[in-house]
Amino acid sequence: MPFNAGRKPKLLSRNPAMQRRPITGREWAAFLQELERKVIEPFDQPISKSKTTAQNIASSTDLADDDHMTGWELEALRFYKITSFLMCKQNVGNIQWKFNFSETPAASEGFLLQAIDTNEVVRFDFISELTGTKTLTTMTDNLEFALILTAGFQANATTGGKVDFQWSQETSSANNTTIQEGSWITITKTPSIQL
Numbered sequence: 001m002p003f004n005a006g007r008k009p010k011l012l013s014r015n016p017a018m019q020r021r022p023i024t025g026r027e028w029a030a031f032l033q034e035l036e037r038k039v040i041e042p043f044d045q046p047i048s049k050s051k052t053t054a055q056n057i058a059s060s061t062d063l064a065d066d067d068h069m070t071g072w073e074l075e076a077l078r079f080y081k082i083t084s085f086l087m088c089k090q091n092v093g094n095i096q097w098k099f100n101f102s103e104t105p106a107a108s109e110g111f112l113l114q115a116i117d118t119n120e121v122v123r124f125d126f127i128s129e130l131t132g133t134k135t136l137t138t139m140t141d142n143l144e145f146a147l148i149l150t151a152g153f154q155a156n157a158t159t160g161g162k163v164d165f166q167w168s169q170e171t172s173s174a175n176n177t178t179i180q181e182g183s184w185i186t187i188t189k190t191p192s193i194q195l
Contacts, residue, residue, distance in 0.1 A: 047072060050184035056176040063098055063133065063166040069185045074160035077106065079152065079192050082130075084185040086147040091175030095147075096135040096168055103161030104131060110151025127151060135170045144180075152190070163187070 023031075049069040057064075074080065088095055108130040127134065130151055155161070165185055169177045 046186045046188040048184055048186040051179060051181050054178055054181045056178050057168055058176045059169075059172050059174050061096075061168050061170065061172050063096070063100070063168045065100075066165045066167060066179070069183075070164035072163045072187045074103075074155040074162060075189075076155055076160040077157050078155050078160065079190045080155065081188045081190050082110070082149060082151040082153070082185065083188075084147070084149040084183075086149075086183040086185075087144065087180035088147055088183075089144045089176075089178040089180065090169075091173060091177065094135055094170040095177050095179075096133055096170040097147075098133045098166045099130045099151075100164045100166045101131060101156075101161060102163070103156035103159045106154040106157050108151065108153035110149065110153075112147075112149050112151075 049072075051066075051068045053067075055067050082099070110127045110130065112125045112127050112134070127149075130153055167179065
């Protein structure tokens with residue numbers, strides 16, 4: 001006689017939710033789609049802003065919002081990555097810049113690559129945080145160069161706020177300091193601070 005002859009199958013759980021029929025392939029596909037929407041989609045959503053025309057600043061050391069690369073809205077406690085490629089030209093006054101956060105980030109770190117094509121000079125500078133004003137040092141006048149930045153930060157814990165890219169001349173000069181058309185900055189949500 002079979003061991004369980006005459007007996008009702010024993011339920012593994014008395015919880016009705018645990019006694020459901022097997023999930024169908026269509027239901028499983030719908031579940032994965034919803035999981036992707038809630039878990040995966042919030043990350044790796046780059047928001048890029050680029051310059052459609054060149055912008056000049058002369059005779060001013062006052063940081064001001066860039067004409068095109070401003071207004072990224074941030075979510076509280078979210079992690080973000082910044083990447084940029086800025087084509088610049090300076091004459092006498094070095095360029096200085098700042099990522100201006102409306103709310104102080106919970107954490108930030110990154111590194112900066114400065115490249116001057118004319119002299120084939122490449123420099124690396126480490127950035128320990130993003131909230132202060134940064135500047136290029138020992139740059140030769142009358143040169144075009146690329147400013148390439150990779151940085152990571154965590155938005156303010158209470159209010160995400162927003163971030164704007166600001167820049168000006170470090171030393172006031174009647175000669176233009178320029179960020180060229182085609183320059184861009186991208187900010188992307190990430191699961192953690194990534195460089």
